[in-house]
Amino acid sequence: MSDNPLRLGTRRSRLAMAQSGQVAEAVSRVTGRTVELVEITTYGDTSREHLAQIGGTGVFVTALRDALARGEVDFAVHSLKDLPTTQPEDLVLAAVPVREDPRDVIVARDALKLTDLPRGARIGTGSPRRMAQLNAYARSHGLDIETVPIRGNVDTRIGYVHDGELDAVVLAAAGLSRIGRLDEVTDFLSVDTVLPAPGQGALAVECAADDASLIAALGELDDPFTRAAATAERSLLAALEAGCSAPVGALADLLADGQIVKEMRLRGVVGTTDGSRMVQLSTTGPVPETNDQATALGRELATEMLAQGAAGLMGERAQ
Numbered sequence: 001m002s003d004n005p006l007r008l009g010t011r012r013s014r015l016a017m018a019q020s021g022q023v024a025e026a027v028s029r030v031t032g033r034t035v036e037l038v039e040i041t042t043y044g045d046t047s048r049e050h051l052a053q054i055g056g057t058g059v060f061v062t063a064l065r066d067a068l069a070r071g072e073v074d075f076a077v078h079s080l081k082d083l084p085t086t087q088p089e090d091l092v093l094a095a096v097p098v099r100e101d102p103r104d105v106i107v108a109r110d111a112l113k114l115t116d117l118p119r120g121a122r123i124g125t126g127s128p129r130r131m132a133q134l135n136a137y138a139r140s141h142g143l144d145i146e147t148v149p150i151r152g153n154v155d156t157r158i159g160y161v162h163d164g165e166l167d168a169v170v171l172a173a174a175g176l177s178r179i180g181r182l183d184e185v186t187d188f189l190s191v192d193t194v195l196p197a198p199g200q201g202a203l204a205v206e207c208a209a210d211d212a213s214l215i216a217a218l219g220e221l222d223d224p225f226t227r228a229a230a231t232a233e234r235s236l237l238a239a240l241e242a243g244c245s246a247p248v249g250a251l252a253d254l255l256a257d258g259q260i261v262k263e264m265r266l267r268g269v270v271g272t273t274d275g276s277r278m279v280q281l282s283t284t285g286p287v288p289e290t291n292d293q294a295t296a297l298g299r300e301l302a303t304e305m306l307a308q309g310a311a312g313l314m315g316e317r318a319q
Helices: 014-031 062-069 128-141 154-162 173-178 212-221 224-239 291-307
Strands: 006-011 035-040 075-079 091-095 104-108 121-125 145-149 168-172 203-208 248-257 260-271 278-286
Touching: 006 014, 006 062, 014 035, 014 075, 014 154, 014 173, 014 203, 014 212, 035 062, 062 075, 062 091, 062 203, 091 212, 104 154, 104 173, 121 128, 121 154, 128 145, 128 248, 128 260, 128 278, 154 168, 168 173, 203 212, 224 248, 224 260, 224 291, 248 291, 260 291, 278 291
Parallel strands: 006 035, 006 075, 121 145, 121 168
Antiparallel strands: 075 203, 091 203, 104 168, 248 260, 260 278
8 A cells, every 4th residue: 555645535514524534634643644534515415305205215325336436536434324225336435433322312402302202293304214113113002203304514404493493303322423423412211112224323435445554544444343243234234125225223232241242133124104003023143154144144134024015114225
């Protein structure tokens, strides 16, 4: 590898710049080389349509991958939950660093928790997955809420609460942590209430498949447990033929006996956005030691969910 600065492709949003900056520092420590951030505007950043309308899949990723293919950047950092489940042959997922908190959180007026919100409370989210699970939770716990579709960056979304337009918004804990705004959270949502998006809280570091030295260097940032968990979650998503914006939640976690990790549990959920119909299942198996084993765990659970009618709950399935 040369001594020239490495060029890291990133979206321009405050969150993307923050998480890319953290990866840049880690790569610089590993390689001893300067890392420059190259800001790239994606279709998802410029479109004002809701993600469910524009398909969701790849809208924040394609422009970064195009820059990689053209050699304008050496590697790119994505939020793993934004990454399509099909990996291009000319690119490789060189690292999946240690995952942040995968949970969703609520930022509500008057420091309210979900269960304290008043009748008819308006909760903003751009995610059909969050809508489906929040509405299902409300139905089963006698809460009266209205989920409202929103777009925009963190400032815009929290602004809806401060301006009184909404009673609360739902965001990812990891994103708020990375930009230093966790203190604004009024309630952390248990994964038993809302399962996160597949890969939520994890980052994906991608580069050209033929750059062996860079792949090896970036691989120093890889966390095997995070990669195995994310692979299982994304395999479930792929087997359901669901895109990034489909109402699918998934979380793989490790089950330990004392200090010894024994198994990996994978939970998945699919539901209609009004929360009236849900398929929620889990499976447990040995901790995957290979990509194929993690993939098999996701496919196994997807097969069970499809047998329970999951396909009919996702609207038009993504191809």
